[in-house]
Amino acid sequence: MPERADAAPPRDIWITGIGILSSLGEGPEAHLAALEQNAVHADAATFAPFVIHPLPAVDFDKQIPKKGDQRQMEPWQRIGVYAAGLALESAGLKGQPDILSRTDMIVAATGGERDIAVDDAIMAELAAGQADDKAIDDKAINERLMTDLRPTLFLAQLPNLLAGNISIVHGVTGSSRTFMGEEAAGIDAVRLAHARIAAGQSDIALVGGSYNAARKDMLMLYEFGGFNLKDRFAPVWERGPAGGLALGSMGAFLVLEAADHARARGAAPFAKLTAVVSDRSRRGSPDDVQQTLSRLWDRIGAAAADESRTAVISGATGAEPATAAEHAFLQQRGSLPVRATGSRIGHGFETQFPMNVALAALAVRQGRLFPATPGTGAEAEMPAPLARAVVTGVGHWRGEGLALVERIEGAADAG
């Protein structure tokens, strides 16, 4: 790589805002308290036989004041716009149009909700008709779609409209990128926002995503792949050889900011985001994931420095063989304490990595790792203070990434 003519000096990048929403509640205090108590809210009844981690009731008015704005979104976008608002509030950016107009956004998102009621009605009609003539069915389907679907539904479904609505509702109007691609999209959203700030192309970014697990259309998609956990909740390390995903509703946004920019405006950081790396291994042979994680581990500098104060916040999904591969890799790293958040909040695909970076930042800021999920044999307690966390993201099917989050000495510990 040629040296730049006048390369920008290296910049520290801080996490100065956190907005999180999940089955554990809303905001840093609620999450830390729930993690401390090992709280798990898993629902195996509502979408039986599938297990999900649902959101509690949320007063969306608090972050999305206009009902008209809320109405043109489905739950997935409401969750995201809400979490983005929490992050901006957390960073002290609300009501700061000068900064918001320069705040770059990278959102990781999947497609939005279908109209389940219309789908159900059509399927019932197709089943009752039992037409041998597909042409009759096709005509009936089109009639239903034309009359029953609200014309603006597609706005609620487009992945990039989450970023669009964050711009509209919260006035974030710097550059805007939306990434699709499940876990890897969330990893690369964080990685690229970090890289752009490090390269001097940006000073401040809003990064994150949201996921709605309470969707029959989504459960059906993953059921075709045989990915869903069924009947009973179990921690991600305890789901047997077939594994399984327990989808989790969640929203997570981070404000990433150049340290010099944060200091200039008097913003207090949660933690330092030191490095983010990603890759996409072929997964052709059983060793591929472990070898990729090993290379990424070296690149991120996780091997350096004091391992006695380092823990792993794992995005292990519960799907196999990826979960076992990650487990085997982590075991080789010695006695590093590991916490699989999928066992507490479920799996949120695009949102999982930003969420786990947020949880890692909260843990290192308080200087203490939350207790292990008991009984799995994969998570060691950590009596020592916590100063660094490696966040892992190993996609259920493809994509691997790591982030290194480090404590900033002197950062306020106030809750």
Place this chain on the structure above:
Amino acid sequence: MPAELDTFGRPRVVVTGMGLVTSLGRGREDNWRKLTAGESGIRPITRFSTEGLRTRIAGTVDFIPVEPPCAPELTERFATLAAEEAVAQAAIGTQGDFPGPLFLAMPPVELEWPQRRELALAAHAASPDQRIGYDAALRQ
């Protein structure tokens, strides 16, 4: 060979391979020829019934067969063909080993009505007295 850095000191980026699939045709040459001949790829949609729909035409790629003929399969096939053409032109890497990341832009693809219809009919056959919808289909 142009300078490796631009005036801001950033590495220059060049394009060394291109591949495309459009309603005009498959591949760079086919597309360029038809484009410069003034041809249009907009034609009636044939993959699904448009009876009753307000829009019945599109720039459809109806000359690349996939099985089953659905959006997810088509999307993947377009991407593969275009990527293969681009990588071949760039003459980089080896077969099955591209030395760099993939950035792919695409819309969400999901289950389509022929598949949902199959599910509905199968669920009905399994439970003839039950109202069929997602719940019944998910149990299948």
